[in-house]
Amino acid sequence: MSDWRNIWMRVIWTFLITCLVVETEAQEKLEEQEEKPVYFEQVDSGLTQFYFDEHYFLVDKFCQFKTIERVGKYNLELKSFDGKFIDYNNEGEVVLTGNYANGKKNGVFTSYFANGQINWVTTFKDGEPEGISTYNYPDGLPMMEVLYKDGQVYVQNFWDTRRRQRVTDGNGKYAFAVKAEGYNEYGYEYIRYQGNIKRGKPDGHWDFFLVYEKNESYYAGYEKFKEGKFTAGYDEIKGEPYFKNSKLQVGPSIFFVQAENMMSKKCSIDENQDFSLFLINRLDASFAHYDASSVETGLIEVQAEIDKSGSLKDLEVIKGFPEEDIDALLLKAIKSVEYWIPSYADGEYIDDNFLITSDVMVDTESKQMKFYNLKITRENGT
Template identity: 35%
Template sequence: MKKTGILLLSLFISIFAAAQVDSPTRDTLFEQAPQGLVRFYFDDHYFLVDKDCAFKSIERVSQFVVAKNVFHGEFRDFDRNGKVILTGSYNQGVKEGQFKAYHPNGTLKWEADFSNNTPRGEWKYYYPDGKPMLIVTYDTTGGRISSFWDRIGRQRVTDGEGNYMFKMPFEFYNEYGYPFFERKGKIRNGVPVGYWTTHLVDQRNKKVLFTEEVYDKNGMLTEGYNLFLDAGYKVPLTIIPSQAFFTAERLMSKPCSFDDYSGFNSYLSDKLNSAFAASPSHKNIADEFAYKVALDSEGVPEIITLSKRLQTEDINKYLEMVIKDIPFYFPSLDEQGQPIPDTLTVSGKLSTNEVGAFTFHSIQIEREKQR
């Protein structure tokens, strides 16, 4: 885990140092704009954040229907430098007409048409130099890859037939320590077929085999195996670029902390939910918990203790086992932005439904030495 911790540190220290500031009492997530419009503040994953948060990277100017809590009419999204990165139009919260996204250099990134909230026709993607990258054709049955060009302009998929290899970033924190993954396999009739692989990719383009998959002739996954977890799965990673702007429609907000922005708190929730999926059921529980983690300067936990116990003792025993298996936390930083040892308090809530299914949620992290 030491190597993974070092990889993660190199990726986050600069932005983490700039962003760890005290949050205001009440966040300003949106404000009135001229001509009856509203200005919304998002991070680059399209979660609402305070307008003064260091993670704010997108501003949207749009009409907004308060009664329905939805966007309406034409909108424009701007980056930190005031450049337009996305345009489109809603009709009472429903995507209609042409949407266009732009690279930071101003060139067209992708363009698509929507009808009643659903893509129609060709969704075209472009590289930053303006050259074509990918065309996905949508109809009533869904989307199919019809064309793909690699970075040097060679067409690898034509009329839905060919070989496909595309690298994409992980949107949020993952415990593997790699920022990218690469999908590779054959496309037939616009869908993946046969043997496919996923490699984890670091910033130096070093690759490690991550998953192996087999698809049938209809593009359905029949076998999926994660080599890191030594386990099978049924839901594959995407093979086309994901679009974060859909998240804006849910109007979900995040606190201004790196643990929330990076998805680390969500990762902890998922980790706990996965671990308890096969545990004995306990019905209709609503409880809170907290534990302390003593970290070294590389984010590796040295001591973990359950400081606020749940009311059900057998759940506490299993929870202690699970949290001691979490290998890494983002370390705290000193005033110069350097990682330091610290003690973290991780708190959260647990609920179970009438059939005993567990849900861990509302995870928050407090740091003793960093504010």
């Protein structure tokens, strides 16, 4: 009897352990499903509600960076919004209205400030702006009028913050500060552009300035234009000229078009502010001249100690490359980042430890290393 009892006890224990394993796996799958981000949901009358951050990237509906909710129809065949839509902020106030037809923007698009004043109005035809677009200050007074004609953009009228009209009928002096969006390692908040407008186009010499807190500004470079066409520029920060493309931005940044790409971001400050992307580009550039054809690649892990001011205090490779010289280059590249977004907890910035992980591959044609799927995990803050 004792042998049978022992056999049955083993059977029962095996059964219980199997049940426990199955239950644990089921619970893990359930948790994974629960943690899956919700980027959009179906609502009444065939409408869909989309969740965006301030730059119109899809984010989870419960993400702290969600700032916009769009209600409208989406055509899966056209891969486009379809018909009228309304965008709301987190307080339920309307921030944008517009319309899509045959997969393209059509009709009047109107943007609103949170106080209800009109921000800007633009008319689209077959996806392209046409005619006069108007931009206002938050108090509703006019800031700028821009003409879209034959694929060209012309500044018609411009009023500065003191309500003085500086550009009239396409001619005059222009000075405007554009908010710096996302991460920049120099910490400036705005870029100010100033120069002359002639027949609606930039003309002659234009100066650029980086604007910091308390309106402190530093010279950042210049560009030259002839008959409205860019001819040359100089980047004071990098100390080098450029000739291909102008960096000049006339008017405020408009992000709503990004919604059409249906691209998402994870709910982290590093994703939201594009710091992860910046770090990937910095790493790629640092290894651009390294022949990696025989390098063993995989997952790397680096531990960084960042203080509350955004300065790097300590750095250690946890899991690197077999070649020590590559690890040295890796550390050098990360150390070259002058400013890190510090962690935030309990209403203040804090010292924290960052775990940086990234997958690495070798491009078969260029023989260069490429970093991707980079993640930053903060130990104590967000």
